[in-house]
Amino acid sequence: MHAVLGVPYVATPQRVVRTMIELVPWKGRRTVYDLGCGDARILIAAKKMHPSIRAVGCEIVPTIWLLAVLRRFLSRTDVTLHLRSVFREDLRDADVLFLYIMPFLIAKLMPKFRRELKDGTIIVCRSFPLPGVTPLQTRTLPWLGSTTSLFLYRWNHRSAKTSA
Ligand SMILES: C[S@@+](CC[C@H](N)C(=O)[O-])C[C@H]1O[C@@H](n2cnc3c(N)ncnc32)[C@H](O)[C@@H]1O
Secondary structure: OOOOOOOOOOOOOHHHHHHHHHOOOOOOOOEEEEEOOOOOHHHHHHHHHOOOOEEEEEEOOHHHHHHHHHHHHHHOOOEEEEEOOHHHOOOOOOOEEEEOOOHHHHHHHHHHHHHHOOOOOEEEEEOOOOOOOOOOEEEEEEEOOEEEEEEEEEOOHHHHOOOO
């Protein structure tokens, strides 16, 4: 837990990262965001698996963002890393979004998604689903002696209009 901002940092294990990336129907999709990217592991893995994508992450905690910069350097991948809040990221060009942040943040992001996301944008959430939106697919994986859930969405303004 980051002491000042009160935001938890929990890195997604590589096996789960891989499944999150494999859930995406990649054909024709170019611009990929991880909102609250931590050490950028999802974006780095996605870029390695799909070199033609543009991978963009934002992270609000400077020390964690620095970890992402270091990891990017060590992996020699071309990933854009913004030190800023998810609320300051322009999502109008997003084809794919990865999301593993607290449910209250997801709820606060929903109006932004309604304003900015194109119909057809793929969203993969880990653990916390989009409120009021029915996933295309749900996947449950073993994690730390328990399970973790993944939710796959294809954004559609009509179905997301009335959600929280
Ligand atoms: C649970 S971690 C997930 C990290 C990474 N996406 C992963 O799956 O390994 C959530 C991350 O979101 C960041 N975060 C929380 N609130 C944020 C905000 N408003 N803007 C940007 N990043 C934020 C946290 O600092 C943390 O690194």
